[in-house]
Amino acid sequence: MKKVLSKIVNVLTFSVIIALAALIATVAINAQKGKITTVFGYSFMTVQTGSMEPEYPIGSSIVAKKVDASELKVGDVISFYSADPSMNHSIVTHRIKEINSENSVVCFVTKGDANDIDDKYQVSAGDVIGRVTGKSKLVSAISKVKKDPKLFFLVIVVPICAIITWEFVGISKKAKASSNEKKDS
Structure with a gap:
């Protein structure tokens, strides 16, 4: 036995x-x-640019948890698929600066911490990968x-x-x- x-x-x-x-x-x-792996609702990504420095330097691996858009608030850092045509739907991680809701459609105005201006295109709730919970x-x-x-x-x-x-x-x-x-x- x-x-x-x-x-x-x-x-x-x-x-x-x-x-x-x-x-x-x-x-x-x-x-x-530059792809993501999702396990049990958590996505793992690598920061590709310096837009979120010093908190998330280039090369750091971050973890984002899938959450409902209604749970997100101003100040949260989110990872999302960019609506900017020049970025080819690439993954971006920026901080929420403003939340807009029109006709029950929620969109987020985002900005990289190291950037001087807000992102040109708003982020729709469907393009959000998740809220960043930290570095891995x-x-x-x-x-x-x-x-x-x-x-x-x-x-x-x-x-x-x-x-x-x-x-x-x-x-x-x-x-x-x-x-x-x-x-x-």
Whole structure:
């Protein structure tokens, strides 16, 4: 019974480690490509410009939580898809300066903290990705590791190889022990 329980715990632990590694890698890769990854209503993005400095410097990874537009207020920092045609619907993170509601349609006037003027185009409620809840040091660190091939190899590849080797050795020992038990009987 202990052997079965031990095997189940090992498989579950290994599965969780692989799932977390895959999730972190996906978030880091998408962040570098300017795409977002959303998990349980939280989106992860990387700041591409200095418009929100010093609070969110270029390269920082931020987390935005999906919220209803009615919950947003002046002063909140939001991430959204820009309506500016020159920006190709890219993701922007700016602070809400004003909220306009006309014919039950809510729009937000936004501005980057480091910018002198408000954004030219208002943000519709449907273009809001979420309210920024803070920075993700883990995703920022993973992004930095991914950019440096030597560091990536040391921090990601070596531990994964070690885990795989450790599991393989454990499986081999159990197979050999099982084989020896069959020979003895």
